[in-house]
Amino acid sequence: MRPQERADRLRMFQSELADLEREGVLELTPEQRTRLDTHIERTLAELASQFDVDTTESQRQISLGMKIASALGGIALCAAVALFLARYMGYWPTPIQVAVLVAIPLVLTIAAEFAARREKTLYYTALIGIVAFAAFVANLSMLGSIFNLAPTPNALAVWGLFGLALAYHFGLRLVLAAGLVSMLGWITATTNTWRGWWWVEFERRPEELMLAGLLLAAIPLFIRHAKRTDFPAVYRLVGMIAFFVTMLFLSAEGQRSYLPLQDKAVEHFYQMFGVVAAAVSVWIGIRQSWTGVVNIGTAFFTIFLFFRLIDWWWDWMPKYLFFLLIGLVAIGLVAVFKRLRGRMRLAA
Amino acid sequence: MKPLLPAAVAILVISNAFVLAHVAMNRSGEPDSEIELTARELNYFGGRSDDSSVVLMLRWENTAPEYPPGLPMDGPDWFDQKKLEALGFDLSVPASSPRGERFYGNLRSREAFVALEFEGPAWEKWLAAREPKLESETSYAPKVTLQERLEIERETTPRLVAVDVGLDAAALRQKYPDRKRVMILECLVRAMLEMNRPASAVAPARAAFLRGAITRLAIETINVPEPLSGKLREQSSYVPWTYDGNQVKIQQPTFAATLRVGSKYEPWVTDVKVDVKSLR
Numbered sequence: 001m002r003p004q005e006r007a008d009r010l011r012m013f014q015s016e017l018a019d020l021e022r023e024g025v026l027e028l029t030p031e032q033r034t035r036l037d038t039h040i041e042r043t044l045a046e047l048a049s050q051f052d053v054d055t056t057e058s059q060r061q062i063s064l065g066m067k068i069a070s071a072l073g074g075i076a077l078c079a080a081v082a083l084f085l086a087r088y089m090g091y092w093p094t095p096i097q098v099a100v101l102v103a104i105p106l107v108l109t110i111a112a113e114f115a116a117r118r119e120k121t122l123y124y125t126a127l128i129g130i131v132a133f134a135a136f137v138a139n140l141s142m143l144g145s146i147f148n149l150a151p152t153p154n155a156l157a158v159w160g161l162f163g164l165a166l167a168y169h170f171g172l173r174l175v176l177a178a179g180l181v182s183m184l185g186w187i188t189a190t191t192n193t194w195r196g197w198w199w200v201e202f203e204r205r206p207e208e209l210m211l212a213g214l215l216l217a218a219i220p221l222f223i224r225h226a227k228r229t230d231f232p233a234v235y236r237l238v239g240m241i242a243f244f245v246t247m248l249f250l251s252a253e254g255q256r257s258y259l260p261l262q263d264k265a266v267e268h269f270y271q272m273f274g275v276v277a278a279a280v281s282v283w284i285g286i287r288q289s290w291t292g293v294v295n296i297g298t299a300f301f302t303i304f305l306f307f308r309l310i311d312w313w314w315d316w317m318p319k320y321l322f323f324l325l326i327g328l329v330a331i332g333l334v335a336v337f338k339r340l341r342g343r344m345r346l347a348a
Numbered sequence: 349m350k351p352l353l354p355a356a357v358a359i360l361v362i363s364n365a366f367v368l369a370h371v372a373m374n375r376s377g378e379p380d381s382e383i384e385l386t387a388r389e390l391n392y393f394g395g396r397s398d399d400s401s402v403v404l405m406l407r408w409e410n411t412a413p414e415y416p417p418g419l420p421m422d423g424p425d426w427f428d429q430k431k432l433e434a435l436g437f438d439l440s441v442p443a444s445s446p447r448g449e450r451f452y453g454n455l456r457s458r459e460a461f462v463a464l465e466f467e468g469p470a471w472e473k474w475l476a477a478r479e480p481k482l483e484s485e486t487s488y489a490p491k492v493t494l495q496e497r498l499e500i501e502r503e504t505t506p507r508l509v510a511v512d513v514g515l516d517a518a519a520l521r522q523k524y525p526d527r528k529r530v531m532i533l534e535c536l537v538r539a540m541l542e543m544n545r546p547a548s549a550v551a552p553a554r555a556a557f558l559r560g561a562i563t564r565l566a567i568e569t570i571n572v573p574e575p576l577s578g579k580l581r582e583q584s585s586y587v588p589w590t591y592d593g594n595q596v597k598i599q600q601p602t603f604a605a606t607l608r609v610g611s612k613y614e615p616w617v618t619d620v621k622v623d624v625k626s627l628r
Contacts, residue, residue: 083398086398086400089401090401090574090577091400093573093574094573101364109353110357113353139364140364140367145401145569145571146573147571147616148567148569149367149614150566151566158359158363161359165359169352169356192456196459197456197458198457201456205456255454256454263450
């Protein structure tokens with residue numbers, strides 16, 4: 001269990017115990033109470049000093065704000081680095097251009113290690129890590145432009161491996177997501193090149209991306225993440241989004257499919273398959289307690305349903321009636337989910 | 349230090365070393381071709397305040413375009429079904445089959461090599477083919493005479509013309525050995541299905557057929573390194589000709605650049621000349 005999870009559990013236990021005492025369900029002797037309080041406070045203090053975890057709700061909210069600021073700051077710094085290089089690099093001789101492009105990600109990687117050794121919460125490390133990843137992407141892309149090289153999918157593999165190495169070393173989820181997206185692109189592009197096709201045009205036959213997404217989402221089933229317990233959710237998030245977005249594309253562009261069916265038949269197949277797959281994801285997510293999968297499944301279930309309703313009703317129905325029906329469908333969905341929740345509670 | 353951090357650093361260093369070694373290999377030894385081109389073939393669109401790089405866009409005449417302008421074609425030109433098969437395209441579905449449209453519409457591009465001939469017979473042929481179309485060309489003002497249009501085409505259009513494509517660059521070089529006149533570059537090709545055409549008052553019926561198209565070059569923009577880029581930075585975009593309502597004035601190219609193509613068929617600029625009066 002991660003230190004933050006343990007701290008959260010202790011705080012919840014404390015609060016629940018107070019409720020039970022107030023309701024007279026449980027009464028501890030003053031001696032037991034003192035011993036318990038001392039133990040909890042000491043454990044929380046140890047966790048706070050060792051791992052810098054949040055021990056109160058307000059600390060938790062500030063931490064969330066810091067995470068958001070760190071992600072936004074990382075993105076802004078990536079833009080700053082790229083724009084700076086574009087603005088000035090053209091005036092430098094080629095050897096200096098190469099040296100600067102190689103040095104930036106290298107220095108940032110070392111800086112991330114330096115930050116990680118000095119902070120427990122990794123806010124600065126996460127920020128530097130994502131900028132290091134972006135700088136490496138800029139490094140190889142700009143070398144390609146400087147030397148007029150033909151674009152290659154192997155760059156995606158190298159970026160992916162670099163992202164994974166950084167993510168697993170420091171425990172950075174955003175960098176992991178960036179690395180996985182690169183690997184996903186590389187797998188899809190490479191299957192294209194094996195058949196002699198140009199690697200960029202994978203949108204002409206996107207089913208490979210769908211399968212690669214599914215494969216990625218399944219990886220945590222085969223590779224245990226005993227130390228990085230929050231990483232499997234990132235694999236599932238990236239994989240499921242690739243899977244559903246591709247399916248959504250095919251539900252509108254049937255001619256892009258490998259399926260030996262008429263274009264319209266392919267679109268209808270993916271429209272139905274999309275709704276069913278989203279519902280199955282919600283079911284699996286609930287059974288396995290995978291919150292991310294439940295959320296993605298619900299989001300795509302709604303998107304698929306909404307697109308279908310537009311397709312069926314938008315042209316011939318008055319707009320006010322269309323939105324009324326959408327509202328009624330939403331109310332119906334809430335009722336279904338409420339019933340499902342009730343059944344689950346009974347089963348529990 | 350855990351092993352993953354050295355791994356990240358190693359990935360970074362090795363991938364950069366690999367790129368630089370690739371560049372060195374491309375540029376070492378005898379170049380595959382070396383041709384001096386002018387602003388007619390290398391477009392420079394001027395600098396931007398937020399981008400300091402100097403980039404030239406390679407312009408060439410595509411004799412097998414994806415979407416040919418003008419009337420529908422009567423049949424394939426040099427890039428025919430046989431050449432498509434040689435490039436490895438799956439042409440198992442006949443052009444006249446009802447499945448053809450979807451099958452060929454979904455075929456992806458393939459990487460190949462294109463031979464671009466500079467100011468040779470292919471360019472003369474290209475100009476001759478353009479001549480009958482110039483009278484109805486809408487890009488010219490109606491008052492510009494046919495003679496002026498011909499002169500504009502001859503004096504300002506790119507002289508690099510696509511003459512052949514193939515999977516094997518060495519075989520193409522053997523077929524076109526003149527390294528000062530024929531440049532071989534990587535390109536993308538597609539199979540195009542031309543649907544059957546029923547007979548009409550202006551044209552007879554024509555059966556569906558397959559043809560090839562060159563969709564783009566793998567490298568279309570060429571970076572100019574310092575100090576050569578300094579010569580171009582002050583230049584404005586090349587305007588090939590002007591028309592003041594009475595007279596056409598043809599502008600001479602404002603610069604020339606020597607383009608060298610290496611053993612990996614990747615180009616680079618080795619020299620830039622500006623303000624040379626004899627440029628054409």
